[in-house]
Amino acid sequence: xxxxxxxxxxxxxxxxxxxxxxxxxxxxxxxxxxxxxxxxxxxxxxxxxxxxxxxxxxxxxxxxxxxxxxxxxxxxxxxxxxxxxxxxxxxxxxxxxxxxxxxxxxxxxxxxxxxxxxxxxxxxxxxxxxxxxxxxxxxxxxxxxxxxxxxxxxxxxxxxxxxxxxxxxxxxxxxxxxxxxxxxxxxxxxxxxxxxxxxxxxxxxxxxxxxxxxxxxxxxxxxxxxxxxxxxxxxxxxxxxxxxxxxxxxxxxxxxxxxxxxxxxxxxxxxxxxxxxxxxxxxxxxxxxxxxxxxxxxxxxxxxxxxxxxxxxxxxxxxxxxxxxxxxxxxxxxxxxxxxxxxxxxxxxxxxxxxxxxxxxxxxxx
Numbered sequence: 001x002x003x004x005x006x007x008x009x010x011x012x013x014x015x016x017x018x019x020x021x022x023x024x025x026x027x028x029x030x031x032x033x034x035x036x037x038x039x040x041x042x043x044x045x046x047x048x049x050x051x052x053x054x055x056x057x058x059x060x061x062x063x064x065x066x067x068x069x070x071x072x073x074x075x076x077x078x079x080x081x082x083x084x085x086x087x088x089x090x091x092x093x094x095x096x097x098x099x100x101x102x103x104x105x106x107x108x109x110x111x112x113x114x115x116x117x118x119x120x121x122x123x124x125x126x127x128x129x130x131x132x133x134x135x136x137x138x139x140x141x142x143x144x145x146x147x148x149x150x151x152x153x154x155x156x157x158x159x160x161x162x163x164x165x166x167x168x169x170x171x172x173x174x175x176x177x178x179x180x181x182x183x184x185x186x187x188x189x190x191x192x193x194x195x196x197x198x199x200x201x202x203x204x205x206x207x208x209x210x211x212x213x214x215x216x217x218x219x220x221x222x223x224x225x226x227x228x229x230x231x232x233x234x235x236x237x238x239x240x241x242x243x244x245x246x247x248x249x250x251x252x253x254x255x256x257x258x259x260x261x262x263x264x265x266x267x268x269x270x271x272x273x274x275x276x277x278x279x280x281x282x283x284x285x286x287x288x289x290x291x292x293x294x295x296x297x298x299x300x301x302x303x304x305x306x307x308x309x310x311x312x313x314x315x316x317x318x319x320x321x322x323x324x325x326x327x328x329x330x331x332x333x334x335x336x337x338x339x340x341x342x343x344x345x346x347x348x349x350x351x352x353x354x355x356x357x358x359x360x361x362x363x364x365x366x
């Protein structure tokens with residue numbers, strides 16, 4: 001069954017996702033929140049790498065135009081989620097499926113609250129990662145590094161998950177692993193912890209704008225840091241009795257390399273040509289997105305679960321010192337939700353229902 005999917009975003013992931021959907025016979029519609037990202041895409045996009053071809057997604061000019069589709073998919077960096085949710089919430093229809101690729105900072109709770117203000121109920125599916133990895137090239141071209149073979153997902157509210165899973169598989173194929181609620185998905189996104197180690201180990205390359213292989217530069221000591229960060233994340237998941245994939249499963253399933261040490265797996269990715277290119281600027285989402293919107297939620301969960309994420313917190317502190325800014329204060333979603341007012345039990349319940357307790361809940365700020 002062919003569906004129309006409105007994609008909020010026009011960066012690397014949005015374009016690569018649009019190409020993947022079109023290759024599978026669906027109709028993609030792109031909307032750039034700033035308006036700049038879709039300029040020059042009217043004639044179509046060119047995908048290369050793991051997906052080759054010419055594709056012609058439609059361009060939406062307004063959120064209302066974008067919402068005139070069967071499914072909505074949010075594919076912007078975490079620091080853009082709140083603004084996109086605020087723009088889409090007034091035009092999302094009753095029952096319209098919304099996919100967040102990938103989910104950040106309990107954003108589904110914020111969007112659910114905005115929809116509830118209108119009396120609208122819509123399933124919100126949260127992915128632990130993106131369907132693709134890639135890099136937008138000059139103009140209308142996108143390099144697709146890999147198409148993921150496994151994506152963790154959950155749906156808020158949880159009773160909509162089976163139907164949402166069926167639709168996700170119609171769109172992208174049988175690559176989804178249902179997880180037990182939003183807390184599991186929060187702990188299933190490994191990109192922030194991985195990007196932390198990679199950026200710390202290669203910051204001078206980023207600052208100098210070098211062209212460098214990411215996989216090749218996950219050297220043994222960088223790889224060991226990634227493994228220790230993963231142990232912190234898994235300890236929190238175990239304390240919450242949640243099942244999440246390991247970093248070894250992540251690289252094996254995403255990049256199709258045999259399980260070994262994390263450094264060895266990345267060297268194999270490099271040898272196969274899908275190790276990726278590291279950021280050529282310090283103004284990279286590896287830091288500006290992943291520190292406040294990826295590392296910080298894990299620290300919050302670790303504190304609530306009694307399993308402090310010491311290395312994750314150290315990353316926030318070190319990057320804040322390096323960049324001369326307080327990344328711990330930059331997460332707009334966590335600030336809007338004000339989770340300090342809730343207990344772990346409150347958050348666990350909300351992760352399945354989408355509803356924070358009436359006794360203490362405040363309306364999410366606009």
